[in-house]
Amino acid sequence: MTNRTVLVLLDPATEIRTSVLELLTIARGLGTVEAVALEAPGLDVLAQLEAYGVQTVHQAEFSDAAGHVVTGDERHLPPVVAAGLAAALRRTDADMVLLPSSFAAKEAAALTARELGAGLIVDAAGVSEGDDGRIVGSKRVFAGSWDTACEVTTDVAVLTVRANAVVPAPAGAPVNTQTEPLPVEVPNLGMTLASREVKTRSGDRPPLDEAAIVVAGGRGTDGDFAPVTELADALGAAVGASRDAVFEGWWDTYIGQTGVTIAPRVYIGAGISGAPHHRGGMQASQRIVAVNSDPEAPILEICDFAVIGELADVLPQAAEEIRRHKG
Amino acid sequence: MRIVVTVKYVPDISTDRGFEDCRVRRTPEEGTLNELDENAVEAALQLVEAAGEGEVVAVTVAPPEGDPALRKAFQLGVERGIRVSDDVLAGADYFGTATALAAAVRKLESEGPVDLVVTGMAALDGLGSVVPTLLAAELGRPALTLAKKVSVSDGVLSVTREHDDVTEELTAPLPAVLSVTDTANQPRLPNFKRIMAARAKQVETWTASDIGLDAPVARTRTLSAGRRPERPEVELVTDKGEGGKALAAYLIKNDLV
Ligand SMILES: Cc1cc2nc3c(=O)[nH]c(=O)nc-3n(C[C@H](O)[C@H](O)[C@H](O)COP(=O)(O)OP(=O)(O)OC[C@H]3O[C@@H](n4cnc5c(N)ncnc54)[C@H](O)[C@@H]3O)c2cc1C
Ligand SMILES: Nc1ncnc2c1ncn2[C@@H]1O[C@H](COP(=O)(O)O)[C@@H](O)[C@H]1O
Numbered sequence: 386m387t388n389r390t391v392l393v394l395l396d397p398a399t400e401i402r403t404s405v406l407e408l409l410t411i412a413r414g415l416g417t418v419e420a421v422a423l424e425a426p427g428l429d430v431l432a433q434l435e436a437y438g439v440q441t442v443h444q445a446e447f448s449d450a451a452g453h454v455v456t457g458d459e460r461h462l463p464p465v466v467a468a469g470l471a472a473a474l475r476r477t478d479a480d481m482v483l484l485p486s487s488f489a490a491k492e493a494a495a496l497t498a499r500e501l502g503a504g505l506i507v508d509a510a511g512v513s514e515g516d517d518g519r520i521v522g523s524k525r526v527f528a529g530s531w532d533t534a535c536e537v538t539t540d541v542a543v544l545t546v547r548a549n550a551v552v553p554a555p556a557g558a559p560v561n562t563q564t565e566p567l568p569v570e571v572p573n574l575g576m577t578l579a580s581r582e583v584k585t586r587s588g589d590r591p592p593l594d595e596a597a598i599v600v601a602g603g604r605g606t607d608g609d610f611a612p613v614t615e616l617a618d619a620l621g622a623a624v625g626a627s628r629d630a631v632f633e634g635w636w637d638t639y640i641g642q643t644g645v646t647i648a649p650r651v652y653i654g655a656g657i658s659g660a661p662h663h664r665g666g667m668q669a670s671q672r673i674v675a676v677n678s679d680p681e682a683p684i685l686e687i688c689d690f691a692v693i694g695e696l697a698d699v700l701p702q703a704a705e706e707i708r709r710h711k712g
Numbered sequence: 713m714r715i716v717v718t719v720k721y722v723p724d725i726s727t728d729r730g731f732e733d734c735r736v737r738r739t740p741e742e743g744t745l746n747e748l749d750e751n752a753v754e755a756a757l758q759l760v761e762a763a764g765e766g767e768v769v770a771v772t773v774a775p776p777e778g779d780p781a782l783r784k785a786f787q788l789g790v791e792r793g794i795r796v797s798d799d800v801l802a803g804a805d806y807f808g809t810a811t812a813l814a815a816a817v818r819k820l821e822s823e824g825p826v827d828l829v830v831t832g833m834a835a836l837d838g839l840g841s842v843v844p845t846l847l848a849a850e851l852g853r854p855a856l857t858l859a860k861k862v863s864v865s866d867g868v869l870s871v872t873r874e875h876d877d878v879t880e881e882l883t884a885p886l887p888a889v890l891s892v893t894d895t896a897n898q899p900r901l902p903n904f905k906r907i908m909a910a911r912a913k914q915v916e917t918w919t920a921s922d923i924g925l926d927a928p929v930a931r932t933r934t935l936s937a938g939r940r941p942e943r944p945e946v947e948l949v950t951d952k953g954e955g956g957k958a959l960a961a962y963l964i965k966n967d968l969v
Contacts, residue, residue: 461878463845463855488841488858488875495806495842499849504931505806507840521935526838527729533937538930575854576884579870584877594876598968620969642725642836643748643894651968653959661725665839672966673943674959685946690962694951702956707969710960 389416390479394470394490395442396461398422401433403595404485406553408546409437411512412483413556415520419443421473421567423460431562438556443476443567445469455571458581463489464572467496472569474501474541481520483512486545486646487594494545504537506544510648510669511551520544525648528661529668529687547669548595549648584637589618593638596623597650601640601667603627605656605677605696608635612700613655619704619711623649627657641666655696659684676700713766713864715756716817717790717830718847719749721774721781722837729837731937735803736837738777745784748832750899753788755892756830757900759864766827767791769820773801773812779915786910787902793913794820798920800927808928810846815923817851828869831891833858841891848889856882857891 391412395405412418419441420426420434426442434442447455447465459465470482470493482497484490486508498505509522520542524533537544586592593599600622602613610624617624626636628644640647642665652670657663659675659682667673668687675684675691676699685691692699723729727742753770760766769792770785772778782793796812804812813829820826829851831844841858848855859871869890870883902910920927949958963969 464849489878491841492845492855492857495840495846496849498931499807499846502931505842506932507842515935525940528725530729530940531731531937532940533731533734534935536933536935538933576856576882576888579881579883580879581881582879584879586877592877620963642839643833646839651963651966665725665836672968674962676955676959680948680950685948687943688946689943690947690949690959692949692951692955692959694955699951699955699959702954703959703963704956706957706960707963710964710969 389481390477391416391418391481391483392470392473392477392479393418393420394466394482394484394493395420395422395426396466398424398426398430400427401430402485403553403591404548406433406437407548407551408483408485409439410551410553411546413438415481415512415514419477419479421445421470423466423469426564435559435562436555438560439562440560442562442564443473444564445472445567445569447569447571449571450573457578459571459574459578461489461581462574462578463492463496464574466493467500468572469567469569470497471500473567476567480541482543484545486547491545494543498543501541501543502539503541503543504539506535506537506542508646509544509546509550512544512546525669528664547646547648549597549650591621591623593623593625593640594645594647596647598622599625599640599647599649600653600655601625601627601657602630602636602655603657604629604633606630606635608633609697610635612697616653616700616704619707627663654684655700657684658682659687713760713763713827714825715760715766715768715828715830716820716826717749717752717756717768717770717785718813718843719753719770719772719781719785720746720835721772721778722746722835725836730939734934734937740777740780743777743780745781746832746835748834748836748894749781750788751892751894751896752830752832753785753790754897754899755862755890757789758897759828759862762864769794771796771813771816773804773809775802782915783910786913787907788900789906792916794916794918796918796923800920803930804928805930805932806840806842806846808930810843810850811928812920812923812925813843813847814850815925816918819918819923825887827886829889831889833891833893844889844891851889853888854884855889855891856884859890859892860895862890862892862896
C-alpha cells in the first residue's frame, strides 16, 4: 500500500449517512482520507469524520463567474458537485474520488472523471489495488448473476460504490480533522433549478438504499402493508416495495432496475413475484428470503429460504417471534 | 422541432445474459431495443406531435448487430435511423460512447438545427445512467436527466425530475439534452401501418471519420468476468401455522436479527 490520497464526497454534510461511513472505511484501506463537503459539516458529522480518520475536509465555497457567492440548492446539481470535486482533486493532487451510487452521485462522478480525464467505475461492490498498483473495482452485474473486475487504466480513478459494500469501521485512533475552505467557481449551468425538495427520511427506519435488512411488499399485500412494516420494525429494517405496489399507491419507494438498487445482508420479499425488473435491483443481496402463496413464483428460483403461505399470517408471527427473541 | 433520440441494443433482461472474452455477449436471438429507450422514443414523438412539425432521428453506437434497435424505433414512428459503427469504437467506455453520440449530433446539426436530444434513463446492460450527462457536457448543452414529466413551450424545456429522495423542477432553453424515466410515458406499440412503413426504411451508417471522430481511448479495462456460483438449493417451508416461526428461526440462526 501506498501514499495514495482518497477524496470522499460528503453530500449532504449536515448528517452522516451510512453509505459515507462505508466509503470512508474503504478509503482508509487505500490511503490518506480527505472529504469534500458542499456546505459546513455539522458538529456530530465532524466528530464522525474524526473517528473515521478523515485528515481534512475541503469545504467548497461556491461563487459564480461574476464573483457572487452561491449558496442555493444548485450546489447539489451534478455539474456543480463535479466542479467542487475537480477543484479539490487539483488542490490535493489526490489519486482517487469515491462517491455513493445514487443517481445524482453517478452523474457527478461521470462529470468529474470527464473533467479530469480519469477512468470511471459506477456501482462498484468492492475496491482494491491490483498487482500493478492500479485501482480495481469489482462489480456484480446482470441482476447479480455475474462478477466482473474492472481496472482503471488512468492515473486518477473515480468510483461510485454501492451501499453495503463493507461494514463501516472507525479508525484505530481518531484524528484531528482540519477544515479548509475550497474556492470553487460554479460552471455555467444553462438551466434553472426552479425547486428542490428532499424527502425527509422517516426517523425510525433506516433508509432503503443503506439498510442492512430490507422487508419489501408487492401486489400480494393487496394494499395492506401493515404486516410488512410490522416485521420490518421488529427487525429494525427498511421497507421497500415492487413497482406495481408503488403504482397502486400502497408505498412510496420501489426496488428494482429503475428504482432503488439494494444489496442488504438480507432481503425479505413478501407477495412479490420476482419479475426480472425487480430482481435487477435486489439480486445482489447476500441472502434472499420470500414469503409467497404460490409455490411456483419465480422469486423462489433465487431464494435462500422461503415460506409458502399467506403473508398476512406469516409476517406477524415472524415479527412476534423476533420481538420475543430480542427480549 | 428536430429531435435526436439515442437508442441502444441490449441483451433482453429475461434471457440468460453473460460475457464472452470480457465483453457482453450480444446475440440476435437475445437482443432487443433497450426497453428504457422506448420511453425516450415516445417522449420524442410526443414532443414533435405537440409541436405540429418536425422530425425524430434515432442514433445508435453499435456494430451492425445493433440494427434491430433502429428497426424497432422505425416501427414506433421514428423517421431516420443512424448507426455509428467503426472498429475504433469497439470496447469504447462511457466516454467513448458519449463522444461518438455527440459527434453524430454535430454532424446532424450541420444539416439543420437539433433542438433536443432525448435518451433513456439507463441502458439495461451496464446500468450506468451516465451517458446522457456526458453527452450533454460534450455538446455544451444542459442535461435535464431522469425526467418523469416533460413539456416544451416557447422554446423552453421544463421537467420534473425524481431521483434518490429528491424531487426537482428544472427549466432550460433549447437546445438541451433530456433523459426520461420509465414512468414519463407509456410507449406506443408498433401498428400495422408503421410496421409496413418501417420495412421500406434503410439504416444509415456513419464511420468515425464520417463524423470527425478520433479513436477514443478507453480509461477502464475489464480484467475478468465470471458467472457466480449457483445459489444453494432453496430451503422451502410450507406454512401450516408455524411458517412465521420458521422464518424467524432462519433469521436468528443466520445471525440476521
Ligand atoms: C420498463 C419497466 C421497468 C420496471 N422496473 C421495475 C422495477 O424497477 N422494480 C419493480 O419491482 N418492478 C419493475 N417493473 C415491473 C415488473 O415488471 C413487475 O410487473 C413487478 O415487479 C411485479 O410486482 P409484484 O411482484 O408486486 O406483483 P406480481 O407480479 O403480481 O406478484 C405478486 C406476487 O404475490 C403473491 N401473492 C399474492 N397474494 C399473496 C398472499 N396473500 N400472500 C403471499 N403472497 C401472495 C403472488 O403469488 C405473486 O407471486 C418494471 C416494468 C417495466 C415495463
Ligand atoms: N451505445 C449507445 N448508443 C446509443 N445510445 C446509447 C448508447 N449507450 C447509451 N446510450 C443512451 O444513453 C442512455 C443511458 O445509458 P447508460 O448511461 O449507458 O446507462 C441509454 O438509455 C441510451 O439512450
